[in-house]
Amino acid sequence: MIEQIRLWLRGVRLLRFRSVVNGLGEMKTEWDRIETIRDAYAGRGIRIHRAAVLDNWAPEKLLLDEVVAIDRGTILFWGDEPGQPPGLMQFGAHTWIGPYNNFRTSGAGTIRLGSRCYVSQFCTFVSHNHGTRRDTPMQLQEHDQSRSDVIVGDDVWFGVGTAVLPGVTIGEGAVIGAGSVVNQSVPPYEIWAGAPARKIGVRK
Numbered sequence: 001m002i003e004q005i006r007l008w009l010r011g012v013r014l015l016r017f018r019s020v021v022n023g024l025g026e027m028k029t030e031w032d033r034i035e036t037i038r039d040a041y042a043g044r045g046i047r048i049h050r051a052a053v054l055d056n057w058a059p060e061k062l063l064l065d066e067v068v069a070i071d072r073g074t075i076l077f078w079g080d081e082p083g084q085p086p087g088l089m090q091f092g093a094h095t096w097i098g099p100y101n102n103f104r105t106s107g108a109g110t111i112r113l114g115s116r117c118y119v120s121q122f123c124t125f126v127s128h129n130h131g132t133r134r135d136t137p138m139q140l141q142e143h144d145q146s147r148s149d150v151i152v153g154d155d156v157w158f159g160v161g162t163a164v165l166p167g168v169t170i171g172e173g174a175v176i177g178a179g180s181v182v183n184q185s186v187p188p189y190e191i192w193a194g195a196p197a198r199k200i201g202v203r204k
Contacts (some may be wrong), residue, residue: 109148112149
């Protein structure tokens with residue numbers, strides 16, 4: 001009890017610093033926003049960590065089936081380019097999105113994961129790309145929509161640090177090894193790894 005009082009007093013003393021008060025205000029604003037997002041999916045066993053980042057979120061941009069989990073530090077980003085649709089993300093039932101993953105969509109791009117998928121840590125899924133024209137600085141390039149959408153079947157496992165690029169379809173039951181860069185479609189139940197990823201086996 002005495003130790004709890006000491007911790008409480010220490011916390012109160014920190015409130016004399018403006019940076020601490022400002023930081024707490026920013027945290028509360030973000031936590032309130034996450035609560036609003038959680039409320040939009042209430043009653044279906046969906047878990048969204050309060051340290052997840054959902055940038056430019058709206059209910060119609062993110063479709064979640066039952067018992068989806070989005071862990072801490074994961075970023076879901078929808079582009080906000082003028083005149084462009086925001087893109088769509090959809091996660092199937094019982095899919096687990098581990099900590100510190102990165103999902104980014106823009107334009108007409110879609111990222112769709114099936115049911116019971118398992119996304120480890122530090123993975124990236126991108127449904128659009130920048131142009132690479134030589135006569136335009138990279139920061140001014142328009143998005144290249146020639147390849148878009150990331151479509152993943154049910155029961156797919158992504159190892160740590162995987163990157164999945166636009167235009168890729170990954171079949172049901174596939175396994176993607178840690179550190180892979182997937183730039184082409186993967187058939188069902190095959191095991192792929194490498195940068196760029198190649199077939200190294202099959203699930204038996």
